[in-house]
Amino acid sequence: MQSKWEENVRKVIPYIPGEQPKDTGIIKLNTNENPYPPCDGVERTLRDFRVDTLRMYPDTDSTELRDALAERYGVGYEQVFLGVGSDDVLSMAFLALFASDKPVLFPDITYSFYDVWADVYKIPYKTVPLDDNFRIDPDKFNQPNGGIVFPNPNAPTGVLESIDTVEKIVSLNKDSVVIVDEAYIDFGGVSAVGLVEKYDNLLVVQTFSKSRSLAGARIGFAIGSRQLIKYLNDVKFSVNSYTMNRLTQACGLASVLDEQYFCDTVKKIIKTRERLKDELFSLGFKLTDSMANFVFASHKDVSAKVLFEELKKRKIFVRYWDKPRINNYLRITVGTDEQTDKLIEALKKILSERGV
Numbered sequence: 001m002q003s004k005w006e007e008n009v010r011k012v013i014p015y016i017p018g019e020q021p022k023d024t025g026i027i028k029l030n031t032n033e034n035p036y037p038p039c040d041g042v043e044r045t046l047r048d049f050r051v052d053t054l055r056m057y058p059d060t061d062s063t064e065l066r067d068a069l070a071e072r073y074g075v076g077y078e079q080v081f082l083g084v085g086s087d088d089v090l091s092m093a094f095l096a097l098f099a100s101d102k103p104v105l106f107p108d109i110t111y112s113f114y115d116v117w118a119d120v121y122k123i124p125y126k127t128v129p130l131d132d133n134f135r136i137d138p139d140k141f142n143q144p145n146g147g148i149v150f151p152n153p154n155a156p157t158g159v160l161e162s163i164d165t166v167e168k169i170v171s172l173n174k175d176s177v178v179i180v181d182e183a184y185i186d187f188g189g190v191s192a193v194g195l196v197e198k199y200d201n202l203l204v205v206q207t208f209s210k211s212r213s214l215a216g217a218r219i220g221f222a223i224g225s226r227q228l229i230k231y232l233n234d235v236k237f238s239v240n241s242y243t244m245n246r247l248t249q250a251c252g253l254a255s256v257l258d259e260q261y262f263c264d265t266v267k268k269i270i271k272t273r274e275r276l277k278d279e280l281f282s283l284g285f286k287l288t289d290s291m292a293n294f295v296f297a298s299h300k301d302v303s304a305k306v307l308f309e310e311l312k313k314r315k316i317f318v319r320y321w322d323k324p325r326i327n328n329y330l331r332i333t334v335g336t337d338e339q340t341d342k343l344i345e346a347l348k349k350i351l352s353e354r355g356v
């Protein structure tokens with residue numbers, strides 16, 4: 001029975017994040033975390049952190065971190081927006097930039113948080129079908145809309161679109177804001193950051209969670225025109241001004257300053273990813289050419305659901321969605337070389353047990 005007051009409640013079906021098991025013996029390849037630790041500078045920052053400063057509120061503008069990001073990406077300080085993870089950035093962007101009666105467009109197979117934000121903020125939306133190879137047809141985004149959002153590379157497919165395709169979508173839609181969610185761009189793609197000078201309706205969103213090994217610290221950012229970033233900040237400061245704490249700001253800064261470690265870590269993951277693709281292919285998997293820190297794979301003889309459950313029994317966690325078009329695929333995060341060996345070994349056993 002529904003109580004009377006419940007009529008006044010905003011009801012939503014929340015996003016379901018990947019499982020975070022307490023058991024430490026698990027090979028965790030289900031939420032695209034980086035298998036390597038953050039750079040040494042982050043450890044040093046935490047060790048030397050002046051605890052007495054926690055008495056005081058943090059810098060609401062995260063000035064040092066924003067400055068460092070502006071320098072790293074060759075844009076102005078006023079072109080950088082910071083959030084508590086890119087989920088926070090994207091959520092603020094939906095709230096601030098998609099205030100139209102026309103539908104927001106995103107691919108039919110994509111990050112499953114987009115429709116949740118649209119629902120919670122009561123934003124109409126429409127999905128645009130990807131083709132059979134999970135590719136975006138930019139012409140399909142040439143229709144009336146109140147905004148556009150898509151990840152590049154896409155999630156959970158890992159498929160990367162060229163910068164020309166991205167530019168085509170932005171240039172076809174100068175009357176609405178286009179958000180490119182670049183959570184995985186560092187693993188082999190070309191960022192659209194270089195286009196923000198040319199298009200004031202483009203917002204590029206990135207995160208420290210994957211390529212910078214800081215998922216637990218919660219840092220995301222967006223780069224766009226000064227005007228766009230001002231609108232975003234106006235809404236952010238109307239919701240909560242002190243979102244990013246002092247510790248996080250300091251760790252984020254340390255991470256941006258160690259470019260060498262960032263490059264080395266990304267290179268290692270790309271190398272392991274390509275090996276993982278080859279090994280899975282030899283085992284009879286069909287794969288997208290993922291340019292992210294995960295692979296997206298489907299086996300010709302054994303269903304993804306069975307593989308998911310069998311791997312779980314062996315304490316290897318990957319991701320599976322029982323959703324149209326992708327319900328025979330596994331999304332597997334690229335781990336260390338050692339984790340990859342164990343994964344391949346487990347898959348070989350599971351397949352041979354089934355006579356494959």
Ligand SMILES: *Cc1c(COP(=O)(O)O)cnc(C)c1O
Nearest residue numbers: 085086087111151155183207209
């Ligand atoms: C991981 C991910 C995010 C969110 O990451 P944060 O940890 O909140 O920064 C956003 N978009 C996509 C497509 C992702 O895969």
